[in-house]
Amino acid sequence: MSITKKVSKGLLTAALGFSLMGGGTYAYFSDSEATANTFAAGTLDLSVDPETIVNVDNLKPGDQISREFKLGNNGTLDIHQVLLETNYTVDDAKGDNTGDFGExxxxxxxYNQANATVEVMETTLKELSEKTPDLTAIDQFDNQLPDGLKPGEQEKIIALFEFVDNGEEQNEFQGDALQVNWKFNASQTEGTLNDNDTEE
Structure with a gap:
């Protein structure tokens, strides 16, 4: 065998050896696991029952109206607070009003809890329209402490309305109509860190 053939045969053998070595680097143990993760948003669902709280005719100075309504949490998230937004309009029947009927x-x-009432606030309709009190507060209006509503909870609330007899002539309001719109704005509690490794 010539030296050329010997060298060629040696190179071929070496190349085959390197090829087998290279192919061997792809043989290894392996394992894999998959996880299923879910992020589901909760719901904030405030209910008011009844939807019409007051509907009264022939109101006169000195009259009082008492109405009970319920705020409920029909959602899955805690409600931090329920802010009451008040708007009203006055239908001045004779066009002779010099004052605001809302005053x-x-x-x-x-609150109506365990057959006992706890006052949340007392104000005029005019002043109420300039504020947004939290109806779930458990303390006085000027020093509110948020209480909120947990899922499934309800708060029984009593609203008293009085056409105040101020001892003066109030004829300008005869025949007038007062339209009051209440909007209840619920908000969630603050976000929290969930670091429970066993949470499913």
């Missing part, structure tokens, strides 16, 4: 309507809001 003559006193509004008192109370």
């Amino acid at each position: 003559h309507i006193k509004v008192t809001i109370l």
Whole structure:
């Protein structure tokens, strides 16, 4: 065998050896696991029952109206607070009003818990329209402590309305109509860190 053939045969053998070595680097143990992860948003669902709280005709100075309504949490998330937004319009029947009818309507809001009432606030309709009190607060109006509503909970609330007899002539309001719109704005609690490794 010539030296050329010997060298060629040696190179071929070496190349085959390197090829087998290279192919061997792809043989290894392996394992894999998959996880299924879910992020589901909760719901914030405030209910008001009944939807129409007051509908009264022939109101006169000195009259009082008491109405009970319920705020409920039908969602899956805690409600941090329920802010009451008040808007009203006055239909001045004779066009002779010199004052605001809303200043003559006193509004008192109370909780009805275990057959006992706890006052939340007392103000005029006019003043109420300039505020957004939390109806789930458990303390007085000027020093509110948020209580909120947990899922499935309800708060029984009593609203007292009084056409205040101020002892003066109030004829300008005869025949007038007062339209009051209440909007209840619920908000969630603050976000929390969930670091429970066993949470499913």
